[in-house]
Amino acid sequence: MHIRFDQAELRFGDRVALKALSLSLTEQRVGVIGLNGSGKTSFARLIAGLAKPTSGRVTLDDLNTVTDEKAARAKTGFIFQNPGHQIILPVIREDIALGPKSQGLTAPEIDRLVDEALARFGIRDLAARRPHELSGGELQLAALAAVCVNRPDVVIFDEPTNQLDLKNRARVKAAIDGLAEQAVVISHDLDLVSDFGRVLVFHDGVLAFDGAGQDAIARYREIAGC
Numbered sequence: 001m002h003i004r005f006d007q008a009e010l011r012f013g014d015r016v017a018l019k020a021l022s023l024s025l026t027e028q029r030v031g032v033i034g035l036n037g038s039g040k041t042s043f044a045r046l047i048a049g050l051a052k053p054t055s056g057r058v059t060l061d062d063l064n065t066v067t068d069e070k071a072a073r074a075k076t077g078f079i080f081q082n083p084g085h086q087i088i089l090p091v092i093r094e095d096i097a098l099g100p101k102s103q104g105l106t107a108p109e110i111d112r113l114v115d116e117a118l119a120r121f122g123i124r125d126l127a128a129r130r131p132h133e134l135s136g137g138e139l140q141l142a143a144l145a146a147v148c149v150n151r152p153d154v155v156i157f158d159e160p161t162n163q164l165d166l167k168n169r170a171r172v173k174a175a176i177d178g179l180a181e182q183a184v185v186i187s188h189d190l191d192l193v194s195d196f197g198r199v200l201v202f203h204d205g206v207l208a209f210d211g212a213g214q215d216a217i218a219r220y221r222e223i224a225g226c
């Protein structure tokens with residue numbers, strides 16, 4: 001998918017979360033790194049239509065995230081920092097079924113799509129479980145299944161390996177690496193994006209570097225002074 005920012009800026013009162021940015025992204029894997037408060041989540045929320053640019057515009061395959069809001073939103077899936085908060089039904093299977101149900105599909109069609117999504121992320125064993133019983137990694141995968149069942153073109157991850165142990169981190173990394181969909185990955189876990197062909201470094205709401213993973217990490221280390 002072609003994600004495009006045209007002088008898109010996001011402000012909250014006097015505070016500029018993201019300064020006017022023009023950018024074109026078509027890569028399958030895009031990493032986003034930078035210090036706390038540098039504008040990464042603001043950038044991601046603008047793509048997903050969860051925030052509207054205060055000025056300028058953001059388009060997804062020529063659909064404007066504001067004027068074509070519904071169609072643009074359908075192209076994106078967002079995995080939040082705390083995926084437990086986005087699983088709203090009491091049982092994982094029911095939660096994954098929410099999207100297909102809203103499309104008015106028949107019960108067997110819904111069952112088939114949910115089974116496919118569970119199998120795709122290797123979480124069939126979680127189908128009957130409740131979100132509060134799951135580990136952080138399992139929650140990430142359950143949220144990913146619930147997002148991908150809706151067939152988005154791009155999946156946006158906000159710090160997907162935050163607070164995960166090595167085993168869960170590896171599981172989530174494998175799921176991201178294996179995605180057929182385009183992925184935009186915000187991360188403080190630099191290894192997660194180091195082999196991405198395109199990684200954006202934000203600093204103070206400005207795009208400070210745009211290039212290959214290893215180069216972006218080097219630039220980020222300079223900014224962080226370590």
Ligand SMILES: Nc1ncnc2c1ncn2[C@@H]1O[C@H](COP(=O)(O)OP(=O)(O)OP(=O)(O)O)[C@@H](O)[C@H]1O
Nearest residue numbers: 012015016017034035036037038039040041042043
């Ligand atoms: N709803 C809001 N109201 C006011 N200011 C906000 C709001 N959301 C973000 N900001 C400010 O915008 C700036 C960028 O925030 P953003 O969440 O995009 O940063 P980030 O790089 O994702 O940070 P982190 O790594 O800590 O998650 C920060 O100064 C933040 O305080």
